[in-house]
Amino acid sequence: MSSKKEINEDLVNERRKCNFNIQEVTHIIDGGVENTLQRKKIEDVALNGGASLDDVPEECMNLRERYENALRKSCVYANILRNELLEITGIENFGTPVIRRTGDAFFKDISPFMLHLGMFVPTIMGQCTAEQQGIWLPKALDMQIIGAYAQTELGHGTFIRGLETTATYDPKTKEFILYSPTITSYKWWAGGLGRTANHCIVVAQLYTQGKCHGVHPFIVQIRDLDTHMPLPGIKVGEIGPRMGFNTADNGFLGFNHFRIPRMNMMMKNAQVLEDGTYVKVARHGKLTYGTMVFVRVTLVNEASFNLSKAVTIAVRYSAVRRQSELRPGSAEPQILDYPTQQHKLFICIATAHAFQLTANWLWHTFTVVQAEMRKGNIDTLPELHALSSCLKAVSTSDAAACIEQCRFACGGHGYMMSSNLPYLYSFVAATRTYEGDYTVLLLQTARYLVKAWEQAEAKKIVTPTVAYLNRCFDTNEKVAWTNSPEGIIKSFQAIAAGKISLCVKNIRQRIKTGMDYEDAWLMTTVQLVSAAEAHCRSMILDTYWNEMQRLTKTSSDNVKMVLYQLTTLYLVYWALEKSGDLLRYTSITEGDIDLLQKEYEDLLVKIRPNAVGLVDAFDLRDEILRSTLGSYDGRVYERLMEEVQKNPLNKVPVDPSFQKYLKPFMKSKI
Numbered sequence: 001m002s003s004k005k006e007i008n009e010d011l012v013n014e015r016r017k018c019n020f021n022i023q024e025v026t027h028i029i030d031g032g033v034e035n036t037l038q039r040k041k042i043e044d045v046a047l048n049g050g051a052s053l054d055d056v057p058e059e060c061m062n063l064r065e066r067y068e069n070a071l072r073k074s075c076v077y078a079n080i081l082r083n084e085l086l087e088i089t090g091i092e093n094f095g096t097p098v099i100r101r102t103g104d105a106f107f108k109d110i111s112p113f114m115l116h117l118g119m120f121v122p123t124i125m126g127q128c129t130a131e132q133q134g135i136w137l138p139k140a141l142d143m144q145i146i147g148a149y150a151q152t153e154l155g156h157g158t159f160i161r162g163l164e165t166t167a168t169y170d171p172k173t174k175e176f177i178l179y180s181p182t183i184t185s186y187k188w189w190a191g192g193l194g195r196t197a198n199h200c201i202v203v204a205q206l207y208t209q210g211k212c213h214g215v216h217p218f219i220v221q222i223r224d225l226d227t228h229m230p231l232p233g234i235k236v237g238e239i240g241p242r243m244g245f246n247t248a249d250n251g252f253l254g255f256n257h258f259r260i261p262r263m264n265m266m267m268k269n270a271q272v273l274e275d276g277t278y279v280k281v282a283r284h285g286k287l288t289y290g291t292m293v294f295v296r297v298t299l300v301n302e303a304s305f306n307l308s309k310a311v312t313i314a315v316r317y318s319a320v321r322r323q324s325e326l327r328p329g330s331a332e333p334q335i336l337d338y339p340t341q342q343h344k345l346f347i348c349i350a351t352a353h354a355f356q357l358t359a360n361w362l363w364h365t366f367t368v369v370q371a372e373m374r375k376g377n378i379d380t381l382p383e384l385h386a387l388s389s390c391l392k393a394v395s396t397s398d399a400a401a402c403i404e405q406c407r408f409a410c411g412g413h414g415y416m417m418s419s420n421l422p423y424l425y426s427f428v429a430a431t432r433t434y435e436g437d438y439t440v441l442l443l444q445t446a447r448y449l450v451k452a453w454e455q456a457e458a459k460k461i462v463t464p465t466v467a468y469l470n471r472c473f474d475t476n477e478k479v480a481w482t483n484s485p486e487g488i489i490k491s492f493q494a495i496a497a498g499k500i501s502l503c504v505k506n507i508r509q510r511i512k513t514g515m516d517y518e519d520a521w522l523m524t525t526v527q528l529v530s531a532a533e534a535h536c537r538s539m540i541l542d543t544y545w546n547e548m549q550r551l552t553k554t555s556s557d558n559v560k561m562v563l564y565q566l567t568t569l570y571l572v573y574w575a576l577e578k579s580g581d582l583l584r585y586t587s588i589t590e591g592d593i594d595l596l597q598k599e600y601e602d603l604l605v606k607i608r609p610n611a612v613g614l615v616d617a618f619d620l621r622d623e624i625l626r627s628t629l630g631s632y633d634g635r636v637y638e639r640l641m642e643e644v645q646k647n648p649l650n651k652v653p654v655d656p657s658f659q660k661y662l663k664p665f666m667k668s669k670i
């Protein structure tokens with residue numbers, strides 16, 4: 001066991017073995033040297049006071065203490081944010097992922113301000129007119145008002161058109177009247193709504209001049225700004241303990257004929273004039289869903305970041321942990337030396353890279369589409385919706401699975417809250433559901449793919465992300481298998497095209513048997529989800545491979561080599577995972593699959609000496625990792641012991657409940 005200041009010897013050796021320049025890889029992950037410098041600057045400012053670490057671990061507090069503690073730390077952090085960080089990033093970039101990531105040094109669970117910054121402010125930016133932004137934005141950015149995003153109801157989350165809350169315009173008073181007509185119409189789940197927010201965005205069915213115009217967003221004050229009491233006509237509270245997000249005070253909200261001024265309707269995309277006339281401004285009906293598209297795009301980044309934390313913890317721990325013996329009497333190996341452990345972990349490093357590069361590319365696409373829309377061109381929105389839907393679904397789902405694998409890789413200690421792995425898992429598991437459930441979003445992408453297929457069939461040129469459909473359309477034969485990165489990508493496109501084609505065929509066959517289109521679609525949804533997933537995987541593989549090629553053009557040879565190995569590992573891993581599909585849609589043989597398996601195992605051996613270097617390259621400060629198992633110095637056992645001292649149960653040698661329950665119980669007769 002190393003002394004307090006020393007770095008664990010095994011980790012020292014691992015770092016000695018690493019044969020590439022770690023900083024170079026950090027710059028690639030950050031998207032350039034400038035970004036790394038900016039990130040470090042933000043971290044230095046935000047974590048200047050060593051972050052707000054707790055004397056008692058968050059997990060040892062009761063629900064109320066946890067909330068209060070999270071709010072205390074949120075105020076500390078928000079002060080740093082508004083007083084110092086905004087100056088560095090500029091207001092237009094306040095939502096930079098680096099700021100969000102730095103927040104993790106303060107919160108193991110989640111900040112009650114997260115939704116204010118993550119959804120309330122972006123919705124004001126995206127859904128308000130310039131005049132309305134002038135009113136709300138400065139107050140929101142300065143946090144004079146704190147908001148939530150209340151869309152989901154007890155009865156409906158996925159099906160937004162089915163929301164029941166009504167906002168009825170009264171031209172006499174020039175107000176909207178908000179009403180919750182049923183128990184299922186109560187708003188449910190909104191983060192920050194239960195105890196913290198004094199305002200929220202409410203998505204409600206708009207009625208004016210006796211007609212319903214569908215769901216629209218409104219900005220609503222729900223609590224008094226001085227007393228914080230709920231305003232008359234408002235019923236608000238916390239929904240109760242959940243798997244994670246326990247410090248986010250997710251809330252419920254009901255309205256009893258609650259009035260708000262006309263101008264509180266967010267009017268960028270549609271307006272209600274003083275006399276009650278409804279005016280549609282937007283050229284696309286779904287622009288009111290804009291905040292969701294924005295958050296889906298950011299969630300791909302979240303998936304990568306949280307996974308990079310989990311795998312840093314698990315790889316460092318696996319270098320420190322020794323277990324079993326390979327031969328009788330031999331020294332216990334580091335568990336990282338077991339190929340099965342490498343199989344669990346190296347794919348997680350590669351996945352974090354794949355999602356990071358895909359997230360960067362998606363963010364770029366998002367900004368291009370936004371710019372086009374500002375010019376009045378909405379043609380690229382459907383493609384962005386299809387892309388962001390499937391990438392959000394697959395990245396959050398894979399990241400959750402990988403984080404759970406990192407926990408498995410840490411054995412019993414991974415189950416400790418102090419490892420931070422359970423927190424990471426519960427956070428990312430929620431991302432698979434919120435902002436659009438996995439299946440539901442893949443079905444949105446499938447709609448787009450089926451249309452694209454029909455266009456390809458009609459010999460029309462389709463959009464760039466589905467361009468492979470034009471190429472694959474005429475191929476009746478299986479695609480020729482070649483074992484190369486490009487060959488694997490092409491094969492995945494063939495799988496996607498084959499699956500989409502089959503879906504279209506099955507829908508048409510079902511219609512021929514007398515089904516209407518909706519039923520034929522419904523009966524094909526299992527295959528449609530699979531087709532959308534295949535399309536998404538082909539895109540991630542393509543983006544990861546091509547972006548890594550581009551980004552390493554000027555890198556040193558060893559960096560090129562290790563990143564090539566990792567990218568290839570990712571491609572080969574997925575080829576093996578989907579070998580059934582490859583057998584169906586390409587000319588791959590069993591012998592080729594054996595070769596792929598051998599190549600995969602060889603890659604594990606090649607990557608092994610650089611494993612710790614690769615996770616060090618994520619450059620995650622200990623304050624952000626917050627893990628007894630994953631710190632840079634590898635003092636795993638000391639930290640686990642230190643954590644025991646902080647456990648309130650250990651404050652007294654005999655627990656008072658002994659006298660109360662255990663002693664009388666032991667002395668009682670059977």
Ligand SMILES: CCCCCCCC/C=C\CCCCCCCCC/C=C/C(=O)SCCNC(=O)CCNC(=O)[C@H](O)C(C)(C)COP(=O)(O)OP(=O)(O)OC[C@H]1O[C@@H](n2cnc3c(N)ncnc32)[C@H](O)[C@@H]1OP(=O)(O)O
Binds near residue numbers: 095161
């Ligand atoms: C001190 C604090 C420190 C912290 C620092 C913080 C810093 C913050 C910075 C960053 C934070 C980043 C992290 C953010 C975390 C946020 C946490 C979020 C918590 C969770 C929030 C929520 O969950 S909010 C609620 C989200 N709800 C949903 O997503 C619902 C899902 N359902 C839907 O989207 C729709 O109902 C669905 C699309 C499924 C169906 O809609 P419907 O109207 O029925 O449409 P449909 O008929 O099926 O299709 C019609 C047509 O429309 C097209 N379409 C659908 N949606 C869109 C769209 N969004 N855009 C464009 N087009 C769309 C669809 O494709 C169809 O097209 P056609 O096929 O007809 O052509």
Ligand SMILES: Cc1cc2nc3c(=O)[nH]c(=O)nc-3n(C[C@H](O)[C@H](O)[C@H](O)COP(=O)(O)OP(=O)(O)OC[C@H]3O[C@@H](n4cnc5c(N)ncnc54)[C@H](O)[C@@H]3O)c2cc1C
Binds near residue numbers: 149157159438
């Ligand atoms: C931690 C957390 C935080 C959240 N924060 C917020 C927030 O701040 N604001 C807010 O408004 N909401 C929030 N939500 C709500 C969230 O957006 C919804 O829970 C989510 O969109 C899923 O909707 P649902 O709960 O109605 O699930 P359901 O739609 O009821 O899904 C249940 C199951 O039915 C399936 N299903 C549903 N519809 C279909 C379909 N058409 N085809 C096939 N299968 C289908 C789903 O795949 C799923 O398996 C939060 C949720 C969580 C868990």
